[in-house]
Amino acid sequence: MGQIWEGFLRGADAFGGWIIARKNRLLKIAVWVVGIVTIPLLGLFLLPTILAVVAPPLDLKQDLYALNRPVAFTFLDAHGKVVGRRGAAVGDRLTLEEMPAYLPAAFIAMEDRRFYSHHGVDPRGIVRAMMANLRARHTVAGGSTITEQTAKILFTNQERTFTRRIKTEMDAAVLEKSLSKKQILELYLNRIYLGSAAYGVDGAARVYFGKSARELSLGEAAMLATLTRAPSVFSPRRDLAAAQERAGVVLATMVETGAITQAQADEAKAHPAVVVDRASVDARNYYLDAAREEALKLASNNGERQLSGDLIVHTTLEPKLQEAARRTAREVIEGKAAKKANVHEAAIVTMKPDGAVVAMIGGVDYAESTFNRAIQAHRQPGSAFKPFVYLAALESGLSPWETRDDQPVYIDGWAPTNFGGRAYGTITLANAMAHSVNTIAVQVAQEVGVDQVVEAAKRCGIASKLAPNASIALGTSEVTPLELTSAYAVFASGGLKVRPYMVTQVNGADGRILYQRQNREPERVIAEHVMKDLTAMLFGVVSHGTGFSANLYDREAGGKTGTTQDYHDAWFVGFTTDYVTGVWVGNDDSSPMKGVTGGTIPAQMWKSVMKVAEAGLPPKGLDRSPPEDALGLDQSLLSSGTGLSADDEAAINNTPQIDAPQDQRQDKAKRKTTGGFFNWLFGGDEEKPKTAPPPGDN
Structure with missing residues (x-):
């Protein structure tokens, strides 16, 4: 009986040792997991501070409204009258004071709610986007701030690579270090591409609604804010009803952020935005597209001269016959x-x-x-x-x-x-x-x-x-x-x-x-x-x-x-x-x-x-x-x-x-x-x- 009891104790001791050893290994694994997750997160949240320190100042002598944008064309007809434009110079450069307050608010609500509180890179936004993508099992959110989007417009292209992302974040830090939030937002709203050859909110307002962005209604502003990610897919000219539905989502988001009241949102939904009939103007685009290619070839002397800035193109178009x-x-x-x-x-x-x-x-x-x-x-x-x-x-x-x-x-x-x-x-x-x-x-x-x-x-x-x-x-x-x-x-x-x-x-x-x-x-x-x-x-x-x-x-x-x-x-x-x-x-x-x-x-x-x-x-x-x-x-x-x-x-x-x-x-x-x-x-x-x-x- 004593031998049996002794054997039992030895077995229990061995089992206890195995448990302790196992626990140590689990603890080590847990430490590694915590480290793997915590260190990148810590680095992510420290990134804005690091970038703010190392980012060089921006050369403010350059025209940021024209930097790295497509050549802008103004077309004149056979009689010398303006008949169309191409490129970024579609609308006027507007200050925030010239826009209705709900226009920038609509873009902030949809693109970057924490725009005024982050320093160009938003760690919370990145984590939120990562979680959304994991849940959806495909990319549904990018986590880019308005500052980062502006940096892409000004300095880089739309490539999605790790190297490009790091460069964009550095460029965003440069903007935050050299410009005010107001200046960054104005740049963004005047340079963003919103489909149908329209650059900037004023150009888009003229294309879709036949008016300046100064005169946009709340519903129209909300509709423009839906066009930042896929302007051709979400164009109200393709499916107006779907565009109005997406504008309703923007309005609801603006209520959440406190930009507008529920009553204002309800009023805007009751009178949804509609696009103007641009059949006559759009029909000229066949001509202007061809004239643009001809002008590029001729003005660049078949590629021997590098073109930049705005161009004024005199054409043979006769509007009466075009119509x-x-x-x-x-x-x-x-x-x-x-x-x-x-x-x-x-x-x-x-x-x-x-x-x-x-x-x-x-x-x-x-x-x-x-x-x-x-x-x-x-x-x-x-x-x-x-x-x-x-x-x-x-x-x-x-x-x-x-x-x-x-x-x-x-x-x-x-x-x-x-x-x-x-x-x-x-x-x-x-x-x-x-x-x-x-x-x-x-x-x-x-x-x-x-x-x-x-x-x-x-x-x-x-x-x-x-x-x-x-x-x-x-x-x-x-x-x-x-x-x-x-x-x-x-x-x-x-x-x-x-x-x-x-x-x-x-x-x-x-x-x-x-x-x-x-x-x-x-x-x-x-x-x-x-x-x-x-x-x-x-x-x-x-x-x-x-x-x-x-x-x-x-x-x-x-x-x-x-x-x-x-x-x-x-x-x-x-x-x-x-x-x-x-x-x-x-x-x-x-x-x-x-x-x-x-x-x-x-x-x-x-x-x-x-x-x-x-x-x-x-x-x-x-x-x-x-x-x-x-x-x-x-x-x-x-x-x-x-x-x-x-x-x-x-x-x-x-x-x-x-x-x-x-x-x-x-x-x-x-x-x-x-x-x-x-x-x-x-x-x-x-x-x-x-x-x-x-x-x-x-």
């Missing part, structure tokens, strides 16, 4: 008929014959899509490419008035057909162009050589890659609306080389001229006699061909329709002696439209824009060669009010007008009472004919 293009695109594409026809996008370019781009619409809604279809979208031009086929033909010695037979064409298993399967028999090249006869265009391209067609198009300014195959005669190689319009400007200029341009002069903030356009001696790229023949052919398209819907009646115009296979794209590009305009309609996903041809919607849109462009200008005739024998022309083409058969005119008249403006509906009525093409051209009254060749591929 006409915007209104036409918006009204037509958003109309019921266009939606029924599955037409969702458009691009319009208007320029002068020397290449000065006076209007550009790259899409129906810039706020929805900044993709500039006028210069970035490559689409097949269809029959709008045929003028280059006939240009090559004329240069090879053919005449517009010689004839060709419309007969089947077979090239390596490919057999092009005419629009609607129509047959034309024997007709002149001029009529083949006017009615867009595919078979004859392909025949002519084969006759003169596809390489010659490509060369003619390149000479006129088509820069996109052109595949030298048989189908190029029907416009199967893709081009942009800008380059096709500028190529037609060569026709409008009488055969002179045209380089499209938007910028005439760039000045620095101090008035220095960094770039000034020099007028060069124009280079002739098409012989005069050839150009007159081609102009006569393009005139026929509008006067009695597939482009008759673009007829301006009181002045001559030339142009060409274009429709691609299965109605993926539809074009009309045309000119007078004063302006050249190109119109494209289609869908971004290349889905087919329903029966939309170049002679319908695009021609109607072209006419709507060009009527505004020509308003007040004296009518001028095109410099074109006359028909070889005017009286010997097909009488069915000369005696009709439209140059179309009754069936074809009915087809055009019954084509959905795509909610065309009232002046076009009046033109339609005018068309039915006019004395006819013969009367318009030569004078006198002619009876309406019974038949006429039908239009070809529109």
Whole structure:
């Protein structure tokens, strides 16, 4: 029994020793854990004090409102009036006293409640952000103070690395050491990016609410405060209801911080902020985006000069025509008929014959899509490419008035057909162009050589890659609306080389001229006699061909329709002696439209824009060669009010007008009472004919 008891005591002693040893190890682990957690926390809370000691003073001679900001542009139109801005100089520099008190309070409530009590770095905020991220298992909070955010704007970028974070904290300490809280907050509110190309609260207030930040309501101030972290995602232009809901969160937070009362918050929620309609202003952004890139290239001398500060850019923009293009695109594409026809996008370019781009619409809604279809979208031009086929033909010695037979064409298993399967028999090249006869265009391209067609198009300014195959005669190689319009400007200029341009002069903030356009001696790229023949052919398209819907009646115009296979794209590009305009309609996903041809919607849109462009200008005739024998022309083409058969005119008249403006509906009525093409051209009254060749591929 004693031995048993002794054994038990020895066992108990051993177990007790094991417990003590285990306890020591646990204690050591606990000490290590406490040390690992405490030392960094201690260092974190001591960091502001350390940084305040080692941070160097800030060079206050530099302009902190311009430091490391994007080059700021002020754009002037063709008449010298301000039409837009880009960069940080969107709004005025405001002091806190010029702002309503609740505006800075809204940003403080959302971004940095302890702004006035910390020294640039807020340890509590960092810990709070860490805990929030751990709970969410992903980054939901950054813990950056307003001072740190200001430091990022001024001195660094938005990179998220440990090294960058340490540098930002040092820069924040520099700001706190050299500036007052008031100065830091003013810098922040005047430099923060809030989306839609708006920098600073005043710029954002003008963009979203059409007013200065001085006049913002409480609800509007709260909405701006929601835009600091993801301005494009949270933009009220994308989802106003969601933006108003987020503004409600800001208001509740402001109540918590004591910035406003509950009654004020309730009043603001009862009258939520709404954004202004900036459709007219935003539509200019397609033009200004392109002008900005051009100005940067020209003013920097293709990168050889470093640009900084503010730039004043003189452009060729004509606001009246820009607005006409915007209104036409918006009204037509958003109309019921266009939606029924599955037409969702458009691009319009208007320029002068020397290449000065006076209007550009790259899409129906810039706020929805900044993709500039006028210069970035490559689409097949269809029959709008045929003028280059006939240009090559004329240069090879053919005449517009010689004839060709419309007969089947077979090239390596490919057999092009005419629009609607129509047959034309024997007709002149001029009529083949006017009615867009595919078979004859392909025949002519084969006759003169596809390489010659490509060369003619390149000479006129088509820069996109052109595949030298048989189908190029029907416009199967893709081009942009800008380059096709500028190529037609060569026709409008009488055969002179045209380089499209938007910028005439760039000045620095101090008035220095960094770039000034020099007028060069124009280079002739098409012989005069050839150009007159081609102009006569393009005139026929509008006067009695597939482009008759673009007829301006009181002045001559030339142009060409274009429709691609299965109605993926539809074009009309045309000119007078004063302006050249190109119109494209289609869908971004290349889905087919329903029966939309170049002679319908695009021609109607072209006419709507060009009527505004020509308003007040004296009518001028095109410099074109006359028909070889005017009286010997097909009488069915000369005696009709439209140059179309009754069936074809009915087809055009019954084509959905795509909610065309009232002046076009009046033109339609005018068309039915006019004395006819013969009367318009030569004078006198002619009876309406019974038949006429039908239009070809529109």
